[in-house]
Amino acid sequence: MDLGERIQSLYAKYGSLKGITIELHKQLIAVSVRNEAASATIFLQGAQLAEYKRAGEHPLIWLSDQCDYQSGTPLRGGIPICWPWFGDLSRNPKAVKNQICGSDQPAHGFVRDREWELIAVELPDTETTRITLKLEVAADEIWKFPAALRVIITVGTELSLQFQVTNLGAEPFSFSHALHAYFNIGDIEGVRVEGLEGYDYLDTLDNWTLKKSNFPLQINAEVDRVYPDVAKELRITDRKLNRTIKIEAMNLSDLVVWNPWIDKSKRLSHFGETDYTQMLCLESARLLDNIVCLTANETYKCTVRYSFN
Numbered sequence: 216m217d218l219g220e221r222i223q224s225l226y227a228k229y230g231s232l233k234g235i236t237i238e239l240h241k242q243l244i245a246v247s248v249r250n251e252a253a254s255a256t257i258f259l260q261g262a263q264l265a266e267y268k269r270a271g272e273h274p275l276i277w278l279s280d281q282c283d284y285q286s287g288t289p290l291r292g293g294i295p296i297c298w299p300w301f302g303d304l305s306r307n308p309k310a311v312k313n314q315i316c317g318s319d320q321p322a323h324g325f326v327r328d329r330e331w332e333l334i335a336v337e338l339p340d341t342e343t344t345r346i347t348l349k350l351e352v353a354a355d356e357i358w359k360f361p362a363a364l365r366v367i368i369t370v371g372t373e374l375s376l377q378f379q380v381t382n383l384g385a386e387p388f389s390f391s392h393a394l395h396a397y398f399n400i401g402d403i404e405g406v407r408v409e410g411l412e413g414y415d416y417l418d419t420l421d422n423w424t425l426k427k428s429n430f431p432l433q434i435n436a437e438v439d440r441v442y443p444d445v446a447k448e449l450r451i452t453d454r455k456l457n458r459t460i461k462i463e464a465m466n467l468s469d470l471v472v473w474n475p476w477i478d479k480s481k482r483l484s485h486f487g488e489t490d491y492t493q494m495l496c497l498e499s500a501r502l503l504d505n506i507v508c509l510t511a512n513e514t515y516k517c518t519v520r521y522s523f524n
């Protein structure tokens with residue numbers, strides 16, 4: 216099916232549902248959701264939630280103005296799904312690395328730029344819309360294990376994402392992964408991340424040295440950290456937007472905190488030089504000692520709830 220036919224078929228299936236619009240952003244198809252509580256935009260490529268906004272409020276999720284909406288290029292911002300490895304493949308445990316053929320792979324796995332299928336749109340009440348996307352991954356030259364992935368996005372007074380993986384083959388496989396959320400913030404110098412105090416982290420900018428967080432985290436330089444086994448509930452307090460964002464992760468033990476600051480911003484794709492002041496990534500993840508191993512027919516599920524007040 217070409218792009219036009221795909222849009223037509225999605226429109227025929229879901230276009231008459233209240234608050235649902237099928238959109239084309241240059242080369243990419245998105246489903247736009249609007250209900251009494253909130254609005255959101257979800258791209259089929261990568262099952263990537265790109266926007267979420269509660270009615271009358273500032274957007275919760277940051278999306279770059281410089282996205283080019285081209286097939287094969289993940290959008291900068293939103294909540295990319297990183298799977299079956301997170302970050303640099305060479306930094307993943309052997310169980311993940313050894314499954315991947317070819318070491319010269321892009322960061323964050325290969326499902327960010329795959330076309331997912333929209334399989335359900337549900338409207339349980341006037342303030343809630345639930346969107347389900349699915350991707351079947353076949354054994355190929357990079358990855359040898361058939362798997363079914365699902366992302367269930369609930370748009371309402373809060374936003375939630377459930378990620379599921381089922382092993383469809385006979386062999387077990389392992390993966391790391393993350394829901395790489397970019398939060399929209401008023402000004403990076405006025406935010407604090409609370410809930411990490413007392414936890415250890417690996418400072419990837421200092422040769423992965425193990426360090427301890429003693430205070431709520433304030434960001435005034437480049438940050439790229441992996442926190443293994445963190446609290447299930449974290450908060451971002453944002454002085455400028457006068458709000459507190461709550462992140463509740465279920466079955467996701469780890470967290471990555473990332474802000475590129477000034478120099479790295481200049482090297483990033485689709486990222487303006489001062490965009491680092493408006494975003495902060497808190498990425499709920501399963502990494503390092505907490506990677507997931509699935510045997511035949513087994514299903515893994517995790518959920519993150521994002522809310523603010």
Ligand SMILES: O=P(O)(O)OC[C@H]1O[C@@H](O)[C@H](O)[C@@H](O)[C@@H]1O
Nearest residue numbers: 302322323395439440471473498
């Ligand atoms: O440019 P990408 O592949 O989307 O990655 C962005 C960032 O993603 C973060 O998760 C990593 O910790 C950073 O090191 C990385 O730069």
